[in-house]
Amino acid sequence: xRPVAAGRTITRNTPDTxxxxxxxxxxxxxxxxxxxxxENVAKKVIGYRGQGHDVVVVVSAMSGETDRLIGLAKAxxxxxxxxxxxxxISTGEQVTIALLCMALEKHGQPARSYxxxxxxxxxxxxxxxxxxLAIDGENIRSDLAQGRVVVVAGFQGVDEDNNITTxxxxxxxxxxxxxxxxxxxxxxQIFTDVxxxxxxxxxxxxxxxxxxxxxxxxxxxxxxLGSKVLQIRSVEFAxxxxxxxxxxxxxxxxxxxxxxxxxxxxxxxxISGIAFSKDxxxxxxxxxxDRPGIAFGILGAVSDANIEVDMIVQNxxxxxxxxxxxxxxxxxxxxxLEIVQGKAVELGAREVNGDRKIVxxxxxxxxxxxxxxxxxxxxxxxxxxxINIRMISTSEIKISVVIDEKYLELGVRxxxxxFQLDQAPAA
Amino acid sequence: xRPVAAGRTITRNTPDTxxxxxxxxxxxxxxxxxxxxxENVAKKVIGYRGQGHDVVVVVSAMSGETDRLIGLAKAxxxxxxxxxxxxxISTGEQVTIALLCMALEKHGQPARSYxxxxxxxxxxxxxxxxxxLAIDGENIRSDLAQGRVVVVAGFQGVDEDNNITTxxxxxxxxxxxxxxxxxxxxxxQIFTDVxxxxxxxxxxxxxxxxxxxxxxxxxxxxxxLGSKVLQIRSVEFAxxxxxxxxxxxxxxxxxxxxxxxxxxxxxxxxISGIAFSKDxxxxxxxxxxDRPGIAFGILGAVSDANIEVDMIVQNxxxxxxxxxxxxxxxxxxxxxLEIVQGKAVELGAREVNGDRKIVxxxxxxxxxxxxxxxxxxxxxxxxxxxINIRMISTSEIKISVVIDEKYLELGVRxxxxxFQLDQAPAA
Numbered sequence: 001x002r003p004v005a006a007g008r009t010i011t012r013n014t015p016d017t018x019x020x021x022x023x024x025x026x027x028x029x030x031x032x033x034x035x036x037x038x039e040n041v042a043k044k045v046i047g048y049r050g051q052g053h054d055v056v057v058v059v060s061a062m063s064g065e066t067d068r069l070i071g072l073a074k075a076x077x078x079x080x081x082x083x084x085x086x087x088x089i090s091t092g093e094q095v096t097i098a099l100l101c102m103a104l105e106k107h108g109q110p111a112r113s114y115x116x117x118x119x120x121x122x123x124x125x126x127x128x129x130x131x132x133l134a135i136d137g138e139n140i141r142s143d144l145a146q147g148r149v150v151v152v153a154g155f156q157g158v159d160e161d162n163n164i165t166t167x168x169x170x171x172x173x174x175x176x177x178x179x180x181x182x183x184x185x186x187x188x189q190i191f192t193d194v195x196x197x198x199x200x201x202x203x204x205x206x207x208x209x210x211x212x213x214x215x216x217x218x219x220x221x222x223x224x225l226g227s228k229v230l231q232i233r234s235v236e237f238a239x240x241x242x243x244x245x246x247x248x249x250x251x252x253x254x255x256x257x258x259x260x261x262x263x264x265x266x267x268x269x270x271i272s273g274i275a276f277s278k279d280x281x282x283x284x285x286x287x288x289x290d291r292p293g294i295a296f297g298i299l300g301a302v303s304d305a306n307i308e309v310d311m312i313v314q315n316x317x318x319x320x321x322x323x324x325x326x327x328x329x330x331x332x333x334x335x336x337l338e339i340v341q342g343k344a345v346e347l348g349a350r351e352v353n354g355d356r357k358i359v360x361x362x363x364x365x366x367x368x369x370x371x372x373x374x375x376x377x378x379x380x381x382x383x384x385x386x387i388n389i390r391m392i393s394t395s396e397i398k399i400s401v402v403i404d405e406k407y408l409e410l411g412v413r414x415x416x417x418x419f420q421l422d423q424a425p426a427a
Numbered sequence: 428x429r430p431v432a433a434g435r436t437i438t439r440n441t442p443d444t445x446x447x448x449x450x451x452x453x454x455x456x457x458x459x460x461x462x463x464x465x466e467n468v469a470k471k472v473i474g475y476r477g478q479g480h481d482v483v484v485v486v487s488a489m490s491g492e493t494d495r496l497i498g499l500a501k502a503x504x505x506x507x508x509x510x511x512x513x514x515x516i517s518t519g520e521q522v523t524i525a526l527l528c529m530a531l532e533k534h535g536q537p538a539r540s541y542x543x544x545x546x547x548x549x550x551x552x553x554x555x556x557x558x559x560l561a562i563d564g565e566n567i568r569s570d571l572a573q574g575r576v577v578v579v580a581g582f583q584g585v586d587e588d589n590n591i592t593t594x595x596x597x598x599x600x601x602x603x604x605x606x607x608x609x610x611x612x613x614x615x616q617i618f619t620d621v622x623x624x625x626x627x628x629x630x631x632x633x634x635x636x637x638x639x640x641x642x643x644x645x646x647x648x649x650x651x652l653g654s655k656v657l658q659i660r661s662v663e664f665a666x667x668x669x670x671x672x673x674x675x676x677x678x679x680x681x682x683x684x685x686x687x688x689x690x691x692x693x694x695x696x697x698i699s700g701i702a703f704s705k706d707x708x709x710x711x712x713x714x715x716x717d718r719p720g721i722a723f724g725i726l727g728a729v730s731d732a733n734i735e736v737d738m739i740v741q742n743x744x745x746x747x748x749x750x751x752x753x754x755x756x757x758x759x760x761x762x763x764l765e766i767v768q769g770k771a772v773e774l775g776a777r778e779v780n781g782d783r784k785i786v787x788x789x790x791x792x793x794x795x796x797x798x799x800x801x802x803x804x805x806x807x808x809x810x811x812x813x814i815n816i817r818m819i820s821t822s823e824i825k826i827s828v829v830i831d832e833k834y835l836e837l838g839v840r841x842x843x844x845x846f847q848l849d850q851a852p853a854a
Contacts, residue, residue: 035502069522075462076526077533084532087540088525091518095496098515099503105511106504113514117544118589162545 020052021186022144026154026176029063030193031250032096038062041250042103044191045149049109054144056183058154058176059100061092082127086156086166090116093153093172100151111149114140116156116164121175123157123165130157130165132174135182152179170231177234181241188238188245189256190230195249196257197222197229199421200274204412207422211272212255215262216245218272221364221398235259262366270367270374271419274412277360280310281333282390282402283340284325287350290317294347298324301343307332311360311393311400321350325391327402330356358390359408362400363415375399381418387411447479448613449571453581453603456490457620458677459523465489468677469530471618472576476536481571483610485581485603486527488519509554513583513593517543520580520599527578538576541567543583543591548602550584550592557584557592559601562609579606597658604661608668615665615672616683617657622676623684624649624656626848627701631839634849638699639682642689643672645699648791648825662686689793697801698792698846701839707737708760709785709817709829710767711752714777717744721774725751728770734759738787738820738827748777752818754829757783785817786835789827790842802826808845814838 025045032038041057048055069089073080080088097113104111119140123130140150154172157165167174173190180188195210197219202208214222216239223232229247238245238259248256288294299309312326328336337354344352368374375392378399382389387410391402403411416422452472459465468484475482496516500507507515524540531538546567550557567577581599584592594601600617607615622637624646629635641649643666650659656674665672665686675683715721726736739753755763764781771779795801802819805826809816814837818829830838843849 035499039503072462072522072526073529076466076529080529081532084525084528084538084540087528087542088522091521094518094521095499095515098511099499101511101514102500102503102507105508111511113511115514115591118591164542164545 020054022054022056022183023048023187023189024056024058024176024180024183024185025189025191026058026172027060027191027250028172028193029060029066031191032059032100033063035099037250038096038099039103041191042100042107042109044250045104046107046109049149056140056144056150056152056179056185057100058152058172058179059093059096060154060172061089062096065092065095083163086127086130086164090153090156090164090166093155097151097153101149104149104151109149110147111151112143113151113153115153116175117158117162119152119179121157121178123159123167125159125161125163125165127163128166129168130159132157132167132178135178137179137182140179140183170233173231173234174237177237177241177243177245180243181237185243188243190234190245190247191250192229192247193249193251194229194247195252195254196247197259198273200412200416201276204276204409205274205416207416209422209424210254211257212424213258213260214272215366216259217262217397218364218366219245219259221362221395222273222275230259270371270425271363271365271421272367273364274415274419274421275362275364276408276412277362278405278408279330280327280358280360280402281330281336281354281356282325282327282358283333283337284323284353284355285340285344285347285349285351286323286353287321288324288344289348290320290322294322294324297347298340298343299326301339302326302328302336305335305339307336307339311391311402313391313393327358327360327391357405358402359405359411360400360402361408361411361415362398363419364398366397368399369396377418378415381414382411385410385414387414447481449481449483449610450475450614450616451483451485451603451607451610451612452616452618453485453599454487454618454677455599455620456487456493458618459486459527460490462526464677465523465526466530468618469527469534469536471677472531473534473536476576483567483571483577483579483606483612484527485579485599485606486520486523487581487599488516489523492519492522510590513554513557513591517580517583517591517593520582524578524580531576531578536576537574538578539570540578540580542580543602544585544589546579546606548584548605550586550594552586552588552590552592554590555593556595557586559584559594559605562605564606564609567606567610597660600658600661601664604664604668604670604672607670608664612670614685615670617661617672617674618677619656619674620676620678621656621674622679622681623674624686625700627839627843628703631703631836632701632843634843636849636851637681638684639851640685640687641699642793643686644689644824645791645793646672646686648789648822649700649702657686697794697798698790698848699794700791701842701846701848702789702791703835703839704787704789705832705835706757707754707785707787707829708757708763708781708783709752709754710760710764711750711780712767712771712776712778713750713780714748715751715771716775717747717749721749721751724774725767725770726753728766729753729755729763732762732766734763734766738818738829740818740820754785754787754818784832785829786832786838787827787829788835788838788842789825790846791825793824795826796823804845805842808841809838812837812841814841 101111101113120136122134143150154175198208200208219235245259310327387407389401393400528538528540547563549561581602625635627635672686737754814834816828820827
């Protein structure tokens with residue numbers, strides 16, 4: 001995963017919803033989980049039409065439907081043929097597009113549904129995890145010009161040979177963003193069951209504040225650090241094609257959070273949010289002979305076992321030896337520890353320690369690029385509460401620390417207060 | 428409905444299942460009504476493959492699925508948009524093709540599913556009751572050549588603009604026959620829950636015998652007279668394109684009934700079967716002034732009300748007046764009676780009588796073409812049992828009589844015995 005390039009030209013500010021625009025809206029499985037909810041979505045869409053906007057809607061399968069279909073498949077074969085699995089589960093979204101169009105038509109709003117094949121959303125042939133290659137927007141444009149709402153099945157496409165494909169987890173978000181890019185839409189709105197992106201998880205810090213805006217890069221960091229509002233792939237895609245992305249709630253009114261390119265409005269905020277990850281575990285090798293190839297010697301074996309490594313820290317050596325620490329997903333901890341223990345003997349290291357009870361807490365914000373002192377302010381705040389930092393890792397717009405699991409809530413709240421995230425930044 | 432032209436060249440006899448053939452098999456909703464039943468169908472198909480045949484399978488939606496989908500649609504709109512209704516209900520067959528292919532693949536039989544759009548089954552744009560215009564068999568042939576079983580979604584197609592269409596009731600049978608015609612298959616096998624076509628309904632005459640063969644024309648007469656084994660459209664289609672059609676049971680072994688062109692083997696049987704219809708009602712206008720335009724005067728008004736008229740009988744006039752009798756569907760009886768009563772006054776007729784409690788019993792057989800005396804033998808047998816005949820109507824291969832409803836069972840059994848239908852005809 002690569003964040004989008006920084007410092008690009010600013011092209012858009014707050015979308016002017018008073019003028020006519022082309023909006024792509026994506027509604028997830030919960031939003032269309034029943035006939036009543038589908039009618040509710042129809043009313044929302046008609047509301048946007050009433051404001052003069054052209055609307056393309058992307059929908060997921062009704063919640064529970066994909067699981068029901070997978071259940072049928074698994075009853076026949078625990079490892080069903082992937083091509084046929086895609087033929088099967090793509091029916092879930094096809095049901096939703098038809099029902100939503102019926103609801104729109106019933107209320108007098110002309111509408112037309114499209115399967116992935118009908119749009120033509122061309123993908124590669126990687127069944128169950130296909131990637132979009134191209135989208136033909138011709139028919140959709142023609143329908144919009146005739147005043148229709150266009151409803152597209154998310155999560156699906158066809159390959160060159162007209163085989164039905166699906167895009168894998170979060171695929172409907174990707175469909176929405178890809179369609180918005182292909183149609184040069186003014187905004188891609190992702191309707192979900194949360195009303196936006198927050199400075200941190202409100203379950204941990206009740207004073208967490210909904211962000212009006214966040215950059216693609218920040219969103220990518222937040223997403224990769226466990227904020228599950230949007231799928232990483234769709235944010236990457238939106239950033240790559242510069243599609244303004246807005247996260248809104250299907251069930252509450254509000255403007256949600258706009259995810260867009262960095263602009264001057266954002267400079268005021270040093271830090272946009274605090275993300276955290278509870279899924280990690282730490283492995284430390286101490287007293288490793290400090291010579292070239294050590295990192296590879298240890299991590300090569302781990303990566304050969306298909307275990308992904310997240311943070312890696314190596315301090316400057318002392319007395320000809322060095323300490324080497326890295327984190328892995330908690331599920332891979334035992335396996336990784338075993339591999340490293342074998343390697344340590346081979347490399348003549350002194351000791352291998354592991355700890356499952358750690359968490360990673362990160363400050364994310366494009367503002368830290370131009371401001372020194374963020375890190376020291378962070379470390380000071382944590383020290384004041386007696387929270388020991390085990391590891392530190394930084395990127396251009398992120399500072400992550402690994403701390404004891406027991407300090408997660410305290411750490412998040414301390415940093416939230418230290419950086420005054422409960423208050424909107426001065427414009 | 429037009430029966431196929433008589434006297435065509437005989438092209439096929441009993442199919443030689445010991446040599447390799449191309450077979451199109453259609454399995455209905457009950458046959459694929461559960462995961463277990465789908466596995467059972469997979470085993471049957473693999474059995475046919477084992478005999479060296481190429482097999483194309485057409486499937487319906489799992490039983491209950493189409494009704495479930497229609498229920499969702501009606502919950503949104505009692506009269507849902509027809510285009511979207513087709514998008515919705517076509518998912519039923521799509522689920523089945525995927526599951527059947529998974530089952531085949533699990534047992535090591537390479538298989539590939541096709542939706543109507545993927546085959547490309549081109550239809551007109553009459554949503555919910557489309558007609559097939561053309562079928563592209565190229566991909567299917569290529570798959571068969573590679574040893575695959577091809578599984579096609581019945582009941583569905585696409586129009587010229589790639590809109591999904593469905594074929595209406597019994598559409599999967601039509602898909603099967605149309606595919607067999609397009610692929611020049613050796614036989615189209617319709618698997619159902621009965622094991623063939625019988626000389627009459629076994630619930631009325633336990634000695635009813637399964638026919639080994641029957642002609643398209645006879646089958647059309649039987650179907651139109653209430654023997655619901657096959658949809659009339661698929662039989663017409665099979666006759667038109669000379670596709671041998673076989674009705675078999677999914678759940679029992681056996682050769683079923685072959686529906687084919689007339690051939691010399693059939694000459695031995697005068698009568699193939701006895702069909703009957705309990706859905707009719709009779710209306711008689713007596714004492715109508717016998718002058719040109721009378722029939723139109725009465726029936727024109729009925730047909731203007733979109734009421735279908737079945738049998739029509741008018742006797743030679745007497746004393747300048749005539750009696751005019753016809754039958755309509757029992758559901759239309761009251762409405763038709765009212766219309767005719769109005770007309771009768773206008774035309775100066777003496778009286779209008781109606782009777783709901785009538786049935787139509789018909790002898791069907793291509794053999795009667797060349798044999799005189801069938802009618803008199805029929806009338807004699809009925810008279811011997813004291814069954815009064817109210818109306819008589821004949822076609823080239825059918826004699827129908829209308830009798831009191833209470834005589835239905837007695838009439839059918841009497842005729843079954845009179846024409847010795849419980850015994851196979853001498854070859």
